[in-house]
Amino acid sequence: MPGQDSGIKAYGEQRAAAVADFDRDGRVDLAVTQNGAATKLFRNVTGKPGLRVRLIGPSGNPHGIGAQIRLLFGQVAEPVREIHGGSGYWSQDSAIQIFAVRESLPKIWIRWPGGRALTTQVPAGLKEIAVDSSGKIVAGQ
Numbered sequence: 001m002p003g004q005d006s007g008i009k010a011y012g013e014q015r016a017a018a019v020a021d022f023d024r025d026g027r028v029d030l031a032v033t034q035n036g037a038a039t040k041l042f043r044n045v046t047g048k049p050g051l052r053v054r055l056i057g058p059s060g061n062p063h064g065i066g067a068q069i070r071l072l073f074g075q076v077a078e079p080v081r082e083i084h085g086g087s088g089y090w091s092q093d094s095a096i097q098i099f100a101v102r103e104s105l106p107k108i109w110i111r112w113p114g115g116r117a118l119t120t121q122v123p124a125g126l127k128e129i130a131v132d133s134s135g136k137i138v139a140g141q
Contacts, residue, residue, distance in 0.1 A: 012037050020094030026050050026127055028098050050098045052128035053108065055083060056138060063095040064133075066113035071099050071106040071122075110135070 003009035013035040022029045022041060026049030030042040051071070055064030065085045071078045081097050099106075105124055110131060111117040118135040130139040 008042055010034070010040050018093050021052060021096060021098055024052070026052055026098060048100070049127065050100045051106075051122070051126070053097045053099060054095070054128070054130040054139075055110065056130055056132040057112070058133050061113065064110075064112065065095070068111040069097055069099075070109045071101070072109055072119065073102050073104050073106050077109070 008030065010032045014032050015035050016033045018031050019028050020031070021027060022031065023043060027044035027047045029044050032040045032042070034040065053069060055067055055069070056062065057064035057067070063085075064083050067083045068080045069083070070080045078099065081099075083095050083097070084093070085095075086092050106122050107119050108122055108129070108131065109117065109119045112133055120131060120135045120137060122129060123137065128139075129137050132138050
């Protein structure tokens, strides 16, 4: 896609890309590494901030790699996200997921590796939550 359409131009020989909320503002940013040049960080400054979701997995899998997450707004289920480790050439997307939020309070659905699924209500007014493997929200802002 041309840079004038995507809004992203990175000249040179790119090697890897990763998405994460690098500045913790609730918007997904993009980092692009280049062969023989500095890494470029494209900060998202215009998107609407979303809900930051971090999983606290059991020992041996503290980031919940392999877990699936989705937000539920009444009868509407948002697309599933999966936490994965390693996704490209020397790169990895963040384990913290950013979800768009609606006016109503969502529930969060998580299927942990091994198949156990749970649903938990997201408290009002939070911009970030951490959910442990029992479904308890253990941190929030």
